[in-house]
Amino acid sequence: MVTFFDAKEVAADIVHKFHPLLVTLFGSVSRDNVGNDLDLLVVVDDADYHGMETDARLQRSLGKYYRKFDIEPFIMPVTRYVQQIRAGAPFLNAVLKEGRVLYMNNYVNEWLRQAEEELCAARYLAEGDFHRTACYHAEQAIEKFLKAQLIDKGWDLEKSHSIRRLLSISEEYGLTYDVADDDVVFIDSIYRGRYPAEAGLLPQGEPEGRDAERAVNLATSLLKQ
8 A cells, every 4th residue: 555655755756866847646645645556747847858768767766666566657748748738638637636736846936926916816806896806816815825834834735725724724833824813704704605606705795895905905914924
């Protein structure tokens, strides 16, 4: 059997030897934290990819792990990776949907960049009186910012959208933020009510200008922290 911790060890070895842009875990270990084999997608810079030679070198480098469990590594250059994603390749779509990123070059900076982008979008939408979407992007800015800080501390990314949970986990890593409990309740209500089937984006109904302003101000304050 192979575990998620085994996957992290193998990924760290690959990062050390190949300096990839991305290592993603998928398959049973990604879903259940344990499985019969290890499925990994490794994306490298175009200049570091030489076809079957690179694939063979990757498999040879993992020799000591093959004695413990079966590994199915897939390695490809970044240009092909991007092209196949844009073309809707079923294999990569499944990996993106169900996989777990074990390593990404500039991973934390990318999360922070996206948090800033979400905040800019929230401000722009609020100015145009698109209150619902402004609130949503403000929540996304906060979520991505908190996850970036946690990842930087060594946290294993989980698919949680609860700001309260992310703040609670942050405390375990020694990260504290100046945010009122009422604001946490408010910002969490935004994500829960994001679909049209809900009565409104917020429990008290459709968001208004003051709600969008509150969400944007809260996101701005947290990102400054």
